[in-house]
Amino acid sequence: MSGRCYRSKLSVWAALCVLVLCWFYIFPVYRLPSYEEIVDEVSRQGHVWQKNNTGIHVYRKLLKECCDPPRMFAVTKENSPIGKVLWYDGELYHSHTVSNETYPLFVQDNPLRLPLKKCVVVGNGGVLRHSGCGREIDEADFVMRCNLPPLSKKYMEDVGTRTHLVTANPSIIEKRFQSLLWSRRAFVESMRVYGSSYIYMPAFSMRPGTEPSLRAYYALADASSNLTMLFANPEFLRSVGKFWKGRGVHARRLSTGLFLVSLALGVCEEVTAYGFWPFATGPGPDQRPVRHHYYDNILPYKWFHAMPEEFMQLWRLHTSGTLRMHVGQCQPRDGG
Numbered sequence: 557m558s559g560r561c562y563r564s565k566l567s568v569w570a571a572l573c574v575l576v577l578c579w580f581y582i583f584p585v586y587r588l589p590s591y592e593e594i595v596d597e598v599s600r601q602g603h604v605w606q607k608n609n610t611g612i613h614v615y616r617k618l619l620k621e622c623c624d625p626p627r628m629f630a631v632t633k634e635n636s637p638i639g640k641v642l643w644y645d646g647e648l649y650h651s652h653t654v655s656n657e658t659y660p661l662f663v664q665d666n667p668l669r670l671p672l673k674k675c676v677v678v679g680n681g682g683v684l685r686h687s688g689c690g691r692e693i694d695e696a697d698f699v700m701r702c703n704l705p706p707l708s709k710k711y712m713e714d715v716g717t718r719t720h721l722v723t724a725n726p727s728i729i730e731k732r733f734q735s736l737l738w739s740r741r742a743f744v745e746s747m748r749v750y751g752s753s754y755i756y757m758p759a760f761s762m763r764p765g766t767e768p769s770l771r772a773y774y775a776l777a778d779a780s781s782n783l784t785m786l787f788a789n790p791e792f793l794r795s796v797g798k799f800w801k802g803r804g805v806h807a808r809r810l811s812t813g814l815f816l817v818s819l820a821l822g823v824c825e826e827v828t829a830y831g832f833w834p835f836a837t838g839p840g841p842d843q844r845p846v847r848h849h850y851y852d853n854i855l856p857y858k859w860f861h862a863m864p865e866e867f868m869q870l871w872r873l874h875t876s877g878t879l880r881m882h883v884g885q886c887q888p889r890d891g892g
C-alpha cells in the first residue's frame with residue numbers, strides 16, 4: 557500500500573519536473589531583454605533604416621533552402637498530386653491523403669507572379685490606430701493581411717484598403733460564421749472588402765480546421781466570388797516553424813504574422829511590416845498605451861505564441877536592413 561503510494565508520488569514529481577522543463581523551453585524569459593528595454597531600443601532607433609541588399613539575398617537563399625516558399629507555400633496540384641499524404645503540422649499524428657475529391661480544390665501551381673517588388677505585411681496590432689499609414693500601405697505592390705481583419709471606412713486612414721493576400725484561421729469561420737453550416741451569405745458578403753485577393757487558409761494544420769476550410773472554399777466557389785482560395789501547405793508551415801525555432805523562437809506555433817513575413821522574405825524584393833507590436837505601451841517618447849488590435853482590445857490565448865520573441869527576430873532583421881518594421885506614425889499627407 558505505502559509502496560504504491562510512494563511510487564505514485566515519485567511519478568507525480570517526475571511529471572512536475574518535465575512540466576517545469578517544458579515551461580522553460582517554451583517560455584525562455586531569461587533570454588529576452590525586458591519589455592522596457594525593447595521599447596527603449598525601438599524608440600531610440602526611430603525611423604532610421606537602411607536597406608541591406610546582402611541581407612535580403614541571404615534570407616531569400618536561407619528560406620529557399622529550408623522551405624522553398626515560391627513552390628511550397630500553398631497546396632497545389634503540382635506539389636500535392638492524388639495520393640500525396642499531407643501531414644498536419646499542428647497535430648502529432650494526423651494526415652490527409654489527397655483524393656479525387658480534394659485534388660480539384662487546389663490551384664494548379666504557385667499563382668503569384670514572381671518576383672514581387674514591394675510587399676507589405678500588415679499585422680493587426682493596436683499600434684496602427686491613428687498611425688495614418690493607410691496610404692503608404694496601399695502604395696505597395698503586394699499587400700498581405702492577417703486573419704480577415706476589418707477594413708471598414710473608419711480604419712482606412714490607418715490600415716489602407718487594398719489586399720492581395722489575406723489569411724483566415726478556420727476558428728474564425730467557426731466563431732464568426734457558425735462554421736458555415738447555416739447561411740453562407742454573411743461570409744461571402746464580408747469577403748467582398750478583400751476584392752479579388754487570395755485567401756490563405758491553414759486547412760491541413762489542425763484536425764478541426766479542415767471541414768470549415770473546405771466549406772469556405774465551396775461557399776466562395778458557389779457564389780462565384782472574386783477571391784481565390786489557397787490552402788496553406790502544412791509542409792511549408794512546419795519547415796518555416798523549424799527555421800525560426802533554430803533562431804530562438806520557442807512557440808508552440810508561430811503567429812500568422814511571422815509565417816507571412818517568411819513568405820514575403822522568400823518571394824518579394826522588399827518587405828515592410830506594419831502593425832507588429834506586441835507590447836502594451838507604444839514606441840516613441842510618450843509611450844502611449846497601445847491596444848491589442850487596431851480594431852479591439854481582446855487578448856489572445858496567451859500560451860500559444862511567443863510574440864516578444866518573434867518581435868525580437870523581426871527587429872534584428874530590421875536593424876540589419878533585411879526588412880523594414882514600421883512601428884510609429886506615418887508621414888502626414890502633403891498639404892493635408
Ligand SMILES: *[C@@H]1O[C@H](CO)[C@@H](O)[C@H](O)[C@H]1NC(C)=O
Nearest residue numbers: 608610611612614875876877
Ligand atoms: C547586411 O546583411 C548581412 C547578412 O545578414 C549582414 O552580415 C550585414 O552585417 C548587414 N549589414 C549591415 C550594415 O547591417
Ligand SMILES: *[C@@H]1O[C@H](CO)[C@@H](O)[C@H](O)[C@H]1NC(C)=O
Nearest residue numbers: 638654655656657658659660
Ligand atoms: C473517386 O474515385 C472513386 C474510386 O476510385 C470513385 O468511386 C468516385 O466516383 C470518384 N469520385 C469522383 C468525384 O471522381
Ligand SMILES: *[C@@H]1O[C@H](CO)[C@@H](O)[C@H](O)[C@H]1NC(C)=O
Nearest residue numbers: 748751752779780781782783
Ligand atoms: C468581381 O469583380 C467585378 C469587377 O471588379 C465586380 O464587378 C463584381 O461585382 C465582383 N463580384 C463579386 C461577387 O464581388
